[in-house]
Amino acid sequence: MKSRNKPLDSTGNASFINKINKVKVLNLIRKTENVSRADIAKLSGLSAPTVSRIVEGLLEEGLVREMGAGVSQGGRRPTLLKFSEQGNFIIGIDLGTTQIYGVLSDFDAKIIAEVRRPTRVEEGFASVMKATAEVIGELIEYPLGKKKRIYGIGMAVAGLINRTRNIVEFSPNFHWHKVDVVEALSQYHKIPIIFDNVTRVMALGEMWYGLGKQFKNLICINVGYGIGAGIIIDGKPLYGPLGLAGEFGHATMDKDSRALCECGNYGCLEALSSGNAIAKIAQARLREGRPSVLREACGGNLDAVTAEMVATLARQGDPLAFEVFDTAVEYLGIGIANLINLFGPEAVVIGGGVAQAGNLLFDKVRKTVNSRALDKIASGVLIKPASFGIKAAVMGAVSLILSEVVNLNQDDRFSPLPG
């Protein structure tokens, strides 16, 4: 979606004003239950004829439907309108390093069908794209009835995504440099594709379908193999000029650390707190000869120790496992305290594999934030697990397309697939 990056023409020409009014009306219908044309006129300040004209257009496009009659205020009973989730679909893809997870969703974030396939990173970019195209193909083929319309494919990818050039600049997890995902997939399917960094995508999903219904300022942190942050300010994700903002995992936490990060720096948060780091630190302590049940848990193969094993044994009271996990999560808590001081969010949401450790992680993070962040900023901040658990990225991918639909960013390349 190149059009998304272009500033809108704000010179006040007619088509610009028409579009703004249309977006206003569509979003009023989406957010307000049982709304009539007269209500919209009142709420939007637009004239009744303007509202009628816009609603007719939205009905024709299938974005809105009529719901029957409401209560009369004297005279004819008004027809109520509803944002149309029926017959309109979106494909969401979470392109992870272990699996490609695809869903077919309606506009209400209800999952209609899902497909999973192993990623096989070692087979290279072209092979991963072919497998992704197959997942998309299966979802397109899913029987949906005559009037289906698939609006687009949203995708979450781990790595530095350059939005101005629409490429993955660098993905250490996939070992990709400067790859064009959209071009590769468009050789298989002609549906518009939007992709973004997985953590920002998770934050968007949280904003559209989760905590965003309550809050306009939130930070979503993904703690898995690596660490990233999706920062939402006043309802808008922070991108930075190239779309590279939010690399929380590469904040230096310890200048004297000897923990080497995949970015080449030492002492990054990701080298101290990620799932990968937790596993590696535990392995190093075991090699030093420290006693721990972890040794039995991995069957003597220290390379097989995972962050999940460390969390499980930490919860069972193994001193080494607890020390490794607790130290890692303390660094994470310090990082989050810094983010809270900087951005003053209403909520911090933590997702990803390591967050599945539950209270073991959240209790320590909350305690560290309480002791390190400024009271006045941090006292009211809600810190909680991501609303969609392991589905956070894929639901965010769906919301990438939904946000284009409700902002009517549908240019020629963004027309729905006919049924």
Ligand SMILES: [Zn+2]
């Ligand atoms: Zn780093």
